[in-house]
Amino acid sequence: MDNFLIYEEIHKRDSCIVYRGRIKRSIDFVMIYCVDKFKRHELSNLVRLMYELDHSNVMKFREWYETTNHLWLVMDLCDGGSLKSIIQADGSLPETSIRTIGVHICQGLYYLHQQDIIFCDLNPEKVIVSDGSNIFKLANMTLSRMKGENLQAIFDETYDNYLDDVYRGKERPKAQTENNFYTAPEILRGAEYSVTSDLWSLGCILYEMFAGRQLYDERNANKLTQKILNDRFVLPMARGSAKPSIEFASLLQGLLVKEPAKRLDWPGILTHPFWTGQLSYLVRPQTGAAIKKSVNQNETHDRPPLSSRLATTDRPESNVSFSLSCTKTSIQIAQQNKTDETDGNKTHRNDYSSINTHEQSTSFGGETIERLRKMLFSKAELQPTTIVENKTIQKTLPFKFENKLLPFQLGKCKNLLVDSFI
Numbered sequence: 001m002d003n004f005l006i007y008e009e010i011h012k013r014d015s016c017i018v019y020r021g022r023i024k025r026s027i028d029f030v031m032i033y034c035v036d037k038f039k040r041h042e043l044s045n046l047v048r049l050m051y052e053l054d055h056s057n058v059m060k061f062r063e064w065y066e067t068t069n070h071l072w073l074v075m076d077l078c079d080g081g082s083l084k085s086i087i088q089a090d091g092s093l094p095e096t097s098i099r100t101i102g103v104h105i106c107q108g109l110y111y112l113h114q115q116d117i118i119f120c121d122l123n124p125e126k127v128i129v130s131d132g133s134n135i136f137k138l139a140n141m142t143l144s145r146m147k148g149e150n151l152q153a154i155f156d157e158t159y160d161n162y163l164d165d166v167y168r169g170k171e172r173p174k175a176q177t178e179n180n181f182y183t184a185p186e187i188l189r190g191a192e193y194s195v196t197s198d199l200w201s202l203g204c205i206l207y208e209m210f211a212g213r214q215l216y217d218e219r220n221a222n223k224l225t226q227k228i229l230n231d232r233f234v235l236p237m238a239r240g241s242a243k244p245s246i247e248f249a250s251l252l253q254g255l256l257v258k259e260p261a262k263r264l265d266w267p268g269i270l271t272h273p274f275w276t277g278q279l280s281y282l283v284r285p286q287t288g289a290a291i292k293k294s295v296n297q298n299e300t301h302d303r304p305p306l307s308s309r310l311a312t313t314d315r316p317e318s319n320v321s322f323s324l325s326c327t328k329t330s331i332q333i334a335q336q337n338k339t340d341e342t343d344g345n346k347t348h349r350n351d352y353s354s355i356n357t358h359e360q361s362t363s364f365g366g367e368t369i370e371r372l373r374k375m376l377f378s379k380a381e382l383q384p385t386t387i388v389e390n391k392t393i394q395k396t397l398p399f400k401f402e403n404k405l406l407p408f409q410l411g412k413c414k415n416l417l418v419d420s421f422i
Contacts, residue, residue, distance in 0.1 A: 006032060010079050015039050020079060030062060033073040037166045041158040041173050042142035043071050045151070049117055049144055057108030059128065059139040078139065080131035083205070084124040092212035092238045095248055101127075102206055103278050104136035109202060110266060110282055112138070113195050116147040120193045121177040122201035124208060143177055145193065151175035180221065181214045185229050185258045196260040199269070203255025210244060211236035215256070229258070247274040 004021045010031065011018040016039070021032040035043055043064070050061040062074035083101065087093070093101075105127060112119060119126075121143040128139045145151040152175040159172050177183065184200035187193060204215045216231065218224040233256045235249050244252070251274045254264030264272075270279040 004030070004032060004074065020077065021074070029077045031075045031077050031079065033075065035071045035073060037069065037071060038170050040071060040162060040166055041155045043073060044158060045144070045154060046140070046142050047073075049141055049146075053112075053115070055108060055111045056135060057104045057137050058111060059137045075139075076130070076137075078128045078130045078137055080129035080134075082125050083127040083129070083136065083209075086129075087124060087208060087212060090212075093209045095210070095245060098206060098209045098248070099275065099278075101136050101209065103275060105138070105202065105205065106269065106275075106279055107282070108136075108138040109198060110270070110279075112144075113198070113266070117141075117144055118147055118193045118195065119144050119198050119201070120151075121179070121182075122198055122205065123179055123182045124205055125179075127205070143175060145175075147194075148192075180224055180228070181216065183228065184260065186260050188225055188228060191260075194260070196263050196265070199255055199263055199265070200260075203252055206248075207236050207252055207256065210238055210248070212238065233257075245274075247272070250274070 003024055005024060007020045007022065009017060010020050015036040017034045019032045019034065020029065022029050047061065047064055054060065059078060060076040062076070064074065065072040109119060109122070119138065119141065126138060126140045127136055129136050143151065155173045155175050159167050180188070182201040182204045184197035187197050207215045216224055216227040218227055233253065235244060235252065237243065251272050254268060257263040267283060270282050
């Protein structure tokens with residue numbers, strides 16, 4: 001942590017304190033999380049999923065550190081509060097604000113689903129706002145997972161590996177949310193988390209922003225489960241008995257369907273009239289989806305082991321840092337392909353590339369290309385040598401000033417200068 005300055009405390013919980021910080025010798029402000037070590041399973045899962053992600057509506061992971069008693073997580077600064085705090089302060093929001101916030105949430109969630117990541121625990125507390133920029137971001141992906149992944153098995157492995165060091169006397173962690181207000185009915189029936197279960201949670205958030213209360217406001221866990229499974233959906237009423245618009249009511253009715261197969265999917269969401277076309281740019285043609293599928297066909301979702309990316313120390317609260325690999329990942333390759341698809345000059349660029357490839361294949365033989373490569377590169381160029389005491393570098397001779405070399409007498413010039421001032 002020697003590279004950071006810690007300022008005031010932003011938020012505090014039983015096992016976590018969030019500080020506002022700054023990277024030294026810069027004006028780059030960040031959020032620094034100080035987390036107890038018995039939360040290692042959640043934090044390591046968050047890092048495993050987030051270190052490759054890069055989207056304006058998903059909180060950006062920077063780096064993390066381990067000291068004797070704590071894990072330190074450095075993220076982008078988002079100290080404007082959560083969506084939950086906004087709803088609690090205002091009670092309910094107008095549809096114009098719901099549309100703005102909803103667009104940000106949809107953009108971030110759609111991006112995660114494109115990377116085959118299921119959020120699993122989406123709720124207003126995990127939607128935070130960047131102070132000053134008014135950008136809402138998805139955060140705290142401790143219970144998220146890759147599509148089809150068994151998160152409980154990952155938690156169990158972390159627990160077993162650190163049983164003596166971290167989890168002594170602690171219960172085995174469970175990979176499930178304690179906040180069922182936003183849990184889809186199929187999850188309560190025992191199904192696996194999926195894209196459609198995340199979309200149910202999205203509908204619950206939109207409902208709460210308008211009504212100022214949760215979809216099923218029941219504190220008893222058993223009664224809450226029964227309401228989610230059995231109660232018929234009723235359109236919300238805002239304060240002052242305001243009714244939702246036809247477009248917003250249609251969106252809620254499409255998302256809050258108890259049968260996941262009948263629930264509104266991403267194409268229907270992105271093109272829904274409630275968004276007034278703000279999300280239509282995300283709708284890709286079939287060719288784009290096919291290209292993405294071909295790029296990711298051999299992609300693996302195995303992440304590098306966290307032990308290779310997190311340094312440890314036995315010194316009390318000593319600061320040990322590590323850096324993540326900066327090589328381009330499969331996600332970034334897929335993103336590059338998406339960018340190429342939307343480029344207006346795609347056809348011309350592909351034609352130009354094919355012409356160049358044809359010319360190279362017909363004009364140069366294998367031996368010619370090999371000779372050119374030897375002329376351009378050599379092994380010696382890849383062997384750096386130190387500048388100090390390098391005899392091949394000629395030292396510049398020191399400059400020596402001599403009066404005799406001047407084309408005039410220095411003494412007479414001095415007298416002329418004195419006379420001119422007098």
